[in-house]
Amino acid sequence: MSKPAACPFVPPFPAPHKTRSSFLARFVRSWMSWIHGLFENSYTMLMGEIRMPGLHIFIPNELPLVERVMNEAKAFPKHAMMVEVLEPAIGISTFTANGEDWEQQRAMINPAFQHTALAKTLPLMCDAARALIERIGTDGGERVIDIDPLMTHVAADIIFRTLFSVPLDAAGSAVIHRRFNRFQRFAQSGAVFRLYGLPTFGYKGRSEREARGIHEVFAGIVQDRYRRFHGAGEVVHRDILQSLFEARHPVSGAPFTVRQVMEQVSLIFLAGHETSASLMSWATYLLAECGALQQRMRDEVVHLTGERGFTMDALKAMTLTRNVVRETLRLYPPVAFLPRDTVCPVTMRGKPIAPGDMLVISPWLVQRNARNWRDPHAFDPDRFEEPDGQEMLKKAWLPFGKGPRLCIGAGFAQQEAMVVLAHLVRHFCLASPAGDKPEPVSRLTLRPRNGIRIALKPIGG
Ligand code: HEM
Numbered sequence: 001m002s003k004p005a006a007c008p009f010v011p012p013f014p015a016p017h018k019t020r021s022s023f024l025a026r027f028v029r030s031w032m033s034w035i036h037g038l039f040e041n042s043y044t045m046l047m048g049e050i051r052m053p054g055l056h057i058f059i060p061n062e063l064p065l066v067e068r069v070m071n072e073a074k075a076f077p078k079h080a081m082m083v084e085v086l087e088p089a090i091g092i093s094t095f096t097a098n099g100e101d102w103e104q105q106r107a108m109i110n111p112a113f114q115h116t117a118l119a120k121t122l123p124l125m126c127d128a129a130r131a132l133i134e135r136i137g138t139d140g141g142e143r144v145i146d147i148d149p150l151m152t153h154v155a156a157d158i159i160f161r162t163l164f165s166v167p168l169d170a171a172g173s174a175v176i177h178r179r180f181n182r183f184q185r186f187a188q189s190g191a192v193f194r195l196y197g198l199p200t201f202g203y204k205g206r207s208e209r210e211a212r213g214i215h216e217v218f219a220g221i222v223q224d225r226y227r228r229f230h231g232a233g234e235v236v237h238r239d240i241l242q243s244l245f246e247a248r249h250p251v252s253g254a255p256f257t258v259r260q261v262m263e264q265v266s267l268i269f270l271a272g273h274e275t276s277a278s279l280m281s282w283a284t285y286l287l288a289e290c291g292a293l294q295q296r297m298r299d300e301v302v303h304l305t306g307e308r309g310f311t312m313d314a315l316k317a318m319t320l321t322r323n324v325v326r327e328t329l330r331l332y333p334p335v336a337f338l339p340r341d342t343v344c345p346v347t348m349r350g351k352p353i354a355p356g357d358m359l360v361i362s363p364w365l366v367q368r369n370a371r372n373w374r375d376p377h378a379f380d381p382d383r384f385e386e387p388d389g390q391e392m393l394k395k396a397w398l399p400f401g402k403g404p405r406l407c408i409g410a411g412f413a414q415q416e417a418m419v420v421l422a423h424l425v426r427h428f429c430l431a432s433p434a435g436d437k438p439e440p441v442s443r444l445t446l447r448p449r450n451g452i453r454i455a456l457k458p459i460g461g
Helices: 023-032 063-071 080-090 099-116 118-136 147-164 170-195 203-232 240-246 258-289 291-305 312-316 319-331 381-385 387-395 410-427
Strands: 047-052 055-060 143-146 338-341 346-348 351-353 358-361 428-431 440-442 446-448 453-458
Touching: 055 063, 055 351, 063 358, 080 170, 080 203, 080 258, 080 338, 099 118, 099 240, 099 258, 118 147, 118 312, 118 410, 143 147, 147 170, 147 203, 147 240, 147 258, 147 410, 170 203, 170 258, 203 240, 203 258, 240 258, 258 291, 258 319, 258 410, 258 428, 258 446, 258 453, 291 319, 291 410, 291 428, 312 410, 319 381, 319 410, 381 387, 410 428
Parallel strands: 055 358
Antiparallel strands: 047 055, 143 453, 338 358, 346 351, 428 453, 440 446
16 A cells, blocks of 8 residues: 555644733633633643743643652642532542542442453444444435534443443434533633632532433433332343442442432443544544545555454454544543642642642643654654654553543544544545645534534445
8 A cells, every 4th residue: 555645634623822912801801711711832842831820820741740640649639620620520430530539430330341352342332333323324425514413422422332332322422412502601600610719600519400311312321221120130131231230349338329320321431432433533533634644544445344354353453543543542542631639738849749739741832842752743654653652642641631540441442433434435435625724622522513514425335
């Protein structure tokens, strides 16, 4: 397979401001999205510092500092403000808990994640990807569609099948897409008010209402199966939900209550689809902009899956497809900012950091910093085949976090994105309609502000 020149495409991101802007301007921009408040220096600085009313924030970007904050989970726990924002959606579950509580919850949910083993989930990911292709339809000519709700549906469907052993229908998916978008907007507004030391003006209540709407999509399944298992010992399916029923607290030996199961399920469902949907929407857009690279990926997929279909061996051999996923995660990390608390006084780059100060590790900034990556804003999946790209993959690529709080679903998410994107390029030629330029906005996750329109032309056969 001959390799055309690397795609020199620089995909959209908010133009950074020349200098640090006024307090009010920063308030207005962060109201919409965190990345809209950044300025030029943010992309090269080794450590940033922002003073808010009642809160001092540091943004360490230097790699040894990033490593330190991410590795020392006890000294730098998850920040209370982030926990408060997420609590309506996922309670104090494994993502939001700290210290001993986190250790015990993690020990309880670890066995459930055997159900995300890659070989086990490959067939259900392929089923969900085929269902996506059918939803788009391979008959007729080219059509232009917003890919973002479709990616939400396929990602939510995959995690639904893994959690509950049943597919997610279109109505449930539409509720989730609409409600989570609203949840993010309200949570963002509430967080910005809190950051500026103001009351949340009803935004908390609104985000709670949206979270309840999401929970309703699966509350019936959880409650019914909980009753059947704890009441009559009935095992409906051997899946993540069943493992959560069987989990026991490492000290007390108690099972999760139905409310705790709901919290863990909500976490796995939301963490497990919202982020993956973001990844797959942006990857589709990047492929649509880079026709030659898209064709190389199609050749790779057809060559490796042609005779025996999607096997683990075929997937392992898909170097370019894997690099497209990695490069999308570098440019558009679905979780762009990771806020941490400071428990004891520390010094970083000569600055004293006091207990209560916020530390923000930003995959968005570390992964777009010119000290770490050449052409940091350019889409070039082949960079991971070069020695410096491979080195930075270990040191300056952290879309799934790092250290003890590393994402539990990292392998699952990358496999699902590879499977879905491979199915997509096998069945369709993707193009971006002329003049369309999606805008990334970063709230809890990084999503396109007004969706992403893609022209899909069925390939046939
Ligand atoms: C592209 C997809 C994904 C991205 C970018 C992503 C990103 C992350 C990040 C950055 C963290 C750490 C946050 C921090 O350190 O503050 C995290 C934690 C977590 N993720 Fe993911 N995630 C993805 C997919 C998934 C999937 C598919 C699942 C479940 C099947 C999952 C479940 C979790 C859980 C349970 C945690 C908490 C781990 C702990 O603290 O013990 N994630 N994720």
